[in-house]
Amino acid sequence: MSEANANEPKLLIKGATVLTMDPTLGDLTTGDILIVGDRIAAVESELVDPDAEVIDARGMIAIPGLIDTHMHAWQTPLKGLHATGWTFDEYQARVFYLREHFGVEDIHDATLAGSIEMLDAGVTGVLDFCHNVMSPEHADSALRAHRATGQRTLWAYGMLGSFDASPGDQAWRIDHIRALRKETGDNGLLRVGMALASIERSSMDQIAKEIGLARELGMQMTVHQNPAGQIRALHDAGLLGADIVPAHGNAADNEELEMIASCGGGISFTPECEFAGGRSMTVLNRAHRAGVASSLGVDTPARVPIDLFNAMRLTFMLMRSVDAFDEREAGRYPLVRRPGTPMVEPRHMLEYATVNAARAIGLGDDLGRLAPRQLADVVLINPEPYGVSLGDPANHVVLRTQPRDVDTVIVGGVIRKRDGKLTDLDRVEAGAATRRVRERIFAAAESSA
Numbered sequence: 161m162s163e164a165n166a167n168e169p170k171l172l173i174k175g176a177t178v179l180t181m182d183p184t185l186g187d188l189t190t191g192d193i194l195i196v197g198d199r200i201a202a203v204e205s206e207l208v209d210p211d212a213e214v215i216d217a218r219g220m221i222a223i224p225g226l227i228d229t230h231m232h233a234w235q236t237p238l239k240g241l242h243a244t245g246w247t248f249d250e251y252q253a254r255v256f257y258l259r260e261h262f263g264v265e266d267i268h269d270a271t272l273a274g275s276i277e278m279l280d281a282g283v284t285g286v287l288d289f290c291h292n293v294m295s296p297e298h299a300d301s302a303l304r305a306h307r308a309t310g311q312r313t314l315w316a317y318g319m320l321g322s323f324d325a326s327p328g329d330q331a332w333r334i335d336h337i338r339a340l341r342k343e344t345g346d347n348g349l350l351r352v353g354m355a356l357a358s359i360e361r362s363s364m365d366q367i368a369k370e371i372g373l374a375r376e377l378g379m380q381m382t383v384h385q386n387p388a389g390q391i392r393a394l395h396d397a398g399l400l401g402a403d404i405v406p407a408h409g410n411a412a413d414n415e416e417l418e419m420i421a422s423c424g425g426g427i428s429f430t431p432e433c434e435f436a437g438g439r440s441m442t443v444l445n446r447a448h449r450a451g452v453a454s455s456l457g458v459d460t461p462a463r464v465p466i467d468l469f470n471a472m473r474l475t476f477m478l479m480r481s482v483d484a485f486d487e488r489e490a491g492r493y494p495l496v497r498r499p500g501t502p503m504v505e506p507r508h509m510l511e512y513a514t515v516n517a518a519r520a521i522g523l524g525d526d527l528g529r530l531a532p533r534q535l536a537d538v539v540l541i542n543p544e545p546y547g548v549s550l551g552d553p554a555n556h557v558v559l560r561t562q563p564r565d566v567d568t569v570i571v572g573g574v575i576r577k578r579d580g581k582l583t584d585l586d587r588v589e590a591g592a593a594t595r596r597v598r599e600r601i602f603a604a605a606e607s608s609a
């Protein structure tokens with residue numbers, strides 16, 4: 161904290177129950193957090209700083225800001241469009257084809273709407289998987305929206321062209337990624353990463369080229385991983401690394417999960433989309449056992465709410481269910497507690513959405529914990545008026561909290577929401593942006609039909 165510049169703004173959060181998610185600090189039943197500039201300077205049971213702006217957090221629970229590691233922000237205005245989706249063709253025909261009709265302003269407004277809603281819901285960080293980069297101007301427009309909202313963003317540049325992508329379609333993306341990487345760098349709220357083309361729709365050759373470029377530029381990557389065997393294929397080609405976050409990864413067998421774990425990597429699990437698609441329900445328990453750093457995402461707002469508390473809750477219930485089912489199958493019923501069974505507590509879900517997610521976006525050393533020198537992304541949850549749950553406060557966070565309970569949101573030391581209200585962003589503007597996009601894209605789709 162001595163490195164702090166005397167002119168940097170200071171915030172002092174006082175009297176919260178602090179879930180630091182830091183193995184050394186643990187929980188503070190009542191604690192204070194001092195923020196200087198964009199970093200946390202101290203977390204102790206009692207801190208005094210006459211120069212700091214004080215946030216009275218008595219009765220509240222302080223957690224590290226939540227981070228969604230698999231989100232398609234451009235689909236925010238498409239809420240409901242894939243609510244009852246069943247087949248992949250339906251997804252193509254109802255949702256994904258609209259990509260062709262998104263103009264430059266649509267990408268901006270859609271991203272803005274999604275990012276505002278996330279911040280309002282305590283999601284301070286996101287890996288925005290943008291598979292709607294139809295021109296360099298579309299990419300610039302999405303980045304403009306992220307700069308405007310100030311959410312901590314790893315914006316993953318989509319390499320997926322049209323499904324019959326020509327090599328020319330990739331060339332401008334590669335040039336533009338190089339330019340953006342130079343422009344955004346590593347230190348701001350907004351960083352550029354790469355969303356690899358889906359392996360089954362591309363080729364290992366093409367994927368190897370994309371990964372090579374990302375590694376040359378030091379960028380974090382993500383990829384949609386649904387078909388079986390792709391993790392092994394990446395591993396066998398010498399391409400697997402902790403800098404690639406596979407989304408879903410449901411079809412991974414135990415050996416593939418070991419491969420991910422042994423390079424220190426993770427997967428991003430999106431519970432509602434996995435449920436709806438009938439994908440493997442056991443992957444997270446197997447991943448947890450293998451030591452994979454799992455994190456969580458909502459995937460497409462066209463199908464699911466922008467609510468990471470909900471994702472944590474569902475994932476916890478799912479992992480419990482898988483354990484209990486296995487016990488029944490093994491004839492151990494009524495249930496008894498055995499070492500390692502059940503596997504997770506609600507607190508693990510919070511770890512997925514903070515510590516592990518920070519690793520997934522390439523900020524594992526700097527983000528995801530409430531501890532000195534960490535980036536100051538903090539959420540205060542107000543359990544009132546209905547009252548805090550008994551027992552572990554992490555249980556209240558995961559099992560009882562909704563976005564409306566998010567009282568305060570701080571990103572990089574700046575207050576973005578306080579007393580339940582966004583300070584410098586407008587919910588109404590998010591809704592208006594959604595309506596503007598709908599009007600334009602459906603009119604464009606109709607006129608081209």
Ligand SMILES: [Zn+2]
Pocket residue numbers: 230232289384407459460
């Ligand atoms: Zn996705």
